[in-house]
Amino acid sequence: MSYQANEKGYYGDFGGAFIPEMLYPNVEELRSQYLDIMKEESFQKEFKDLLRDYVGRPTPLYYAERFSKKYGTKIYLKREDLCHTGAHKVNNTVGQILMAKRLGKNRIIAETGAGQHGVATATVCALMGIECVVYMGEIDIERQAPNVARMKMLGAKIVPAKSGSRTLKDATNEAIRDWINNPLDTHYIIGSVVGPHPYPDMVARFQAVISEEIKVQLKEKENRENPDYVVACVGGGSNAAGAYFHYLDNPDVGIIAVEAAGKGIQSGESAATSALGKEGIIHGSKTLLMQTEDGQITEPYSISAGLDYPGVGPMHAHLFRSGRGEFISITDKAAMDAGRELAKLEGIIPAIETSHALAIFEDRKFKEDDVVVINLSGRGDKDLSTYIDYFDL
Ligand SMILES: Cc1ncc(COP(=O)(O)O)c(C=O)c1O
Structure with a gap:
């Protein structure tokens, strides 16, 4: 397939x-x-x-030592936050x-x-x-x-x-x-x-430069092109599609997609499309979609504006249904805590969208020698007021 x-x-x-x-x-x-x-x-x-002279590519693949130590596995961050304008x-x-x-x-x-x-x-x-x-x-x-x-x-x-x-x-x-x-x-x-x-x-093809670079950079750092897992947050799914692209047809690489559970999957206030979605059509594409019994689109909710979407792209719907991708939903609270933790452990303030991907390690455990690449899709400057209000800083 x-x-x-x-x-x-x-x-x-x-x-x-x-x-x-x-x-x-x-x-x-x-x-x-x-x-x-x-x-x-x-x-x-x-x-x-x-991409080279204006966007600043290739973006670094950074080994996050303190973050890795905390979760007992090898975590690399693909630094899309360092692109010109601050995201992928x-x-x-x-x-x-x-x-x-x-x-x-x-x-x-x-x-x-x-x-x-x-x-x-x-x-x-x-x-x-x-x-x-x-x-x-x-x-x-x-x-x-x-x-x-x-x-x-x-x-x-x-x-x-x-x-x-x-x-x-x-x-x-x-x-x-x-x-x-x-x-x-x-x-x-x-x-x-x-x-x-x-x-x-x-x-997806324009974003595929992300995994093209990961392959070269991981070869330099770990002497292997393929990580055990590649992890990304999913709103519509573009940063994830780019990070997965060159690994999609390689079953040795685990694909992990992270969605926004908002206030909880069953709270009625979430954007957890894979958990709640059914087949439907949105914005011209047949995909998984949060909808009522009558097929009306359910209003989504997430603290992060970029994940606040009731569907996912068709690639992700297929990754979910076929079982190729592992889908995890993360609440607002878990994401906010993970964003703050990365800031404190690594000196990197992530976008709240990205913080969802960083939050998986509390529950999802990896082996000590697993190589896990997280797509750090964007920087958190745009979210500072949300972080400040949330943590009462
Ligand atoms: C930093 C960041 N990450 C992720 C996303 C989610 O979009 P996508 O799933 O297309 O990568 C957004 C959307 O605005 C974003 O700004």
Whole structure:
């Protein structure tokens, strides 16, 4: 069995492109060209040059000695927090802005939850001199204020999404609406491995640089390319997809996906899609989705804006259903404690999204000589006020 997308964008039972007719020309234009464009030598050169000189890649693979000692296993951190703009999101926006230019688009729209994807999109738009509109839920605008300020500084227009839970799902709805109304000049830079085909596959390929680097770096440090486990938090699933990508079809590497249990899986306030989700369609893709008996989407909740999404990408739905991935849900409290612990033990303040991945070690035990790579997806600057309020610092 392969864990990559097939040519129709299916990962096992999940994926595809379930879109309104009005969106078909935009999505089809992208679908019919993305692989050929990505294969072009000039595209690859421009992409790689920007990742190196602008984003600051390769990001380090850091052996976290004190954190490892505490949990009795060998823990490496893939430092995506050190990317320009502070998270992995920029790998994808650099790729997609180059794609948009090849397709002749001169206006960019994006959705954002934590604001990291919005900042990464506003950044590459500034770099290329292209107009940028970012949709963001009203609640997220409040809790991720530093990123809102950054986007404004970078010249982007922020449009608040005021419907539903006023978070990421609702911002995505607004962005899709915009795209339907502006089919010719606009490219929609989706920020995760969600949405209709080809987005999940395209975004995973742009993020795959993460596991490409892990292989080389682990060889240098441990004389082996493959860790025993690779761990990442999952909102839509893009940092996880990038960290897993080159290990997906290698059964020797355990894949661990960490979701947000919010106030508890059964509390009615969570974003634990694998535990609670059923098959359904969201934002153009067939996947696992939190929904009521009647198929209405359940409003998600997580303290972290980037994990506050009622679905996961189709790759992750397939990893879950096939049993290839081990899925763990982490509460707000466990995540916040883990974030604080990493700060104290290693001098690294992680994004709250990432803190979920760091929290697995309290319950999930590993062998002493296991090599566990955690994708440190982002830095915690944007979350300082949440940390400060939470711990009453
Ligand atoms: C730092 C960080 N990590 C993780 C995520 C979750 O997104 P994804 O699952 O696509 O990596 C976000 C989303 O905004 C983020 O900002």
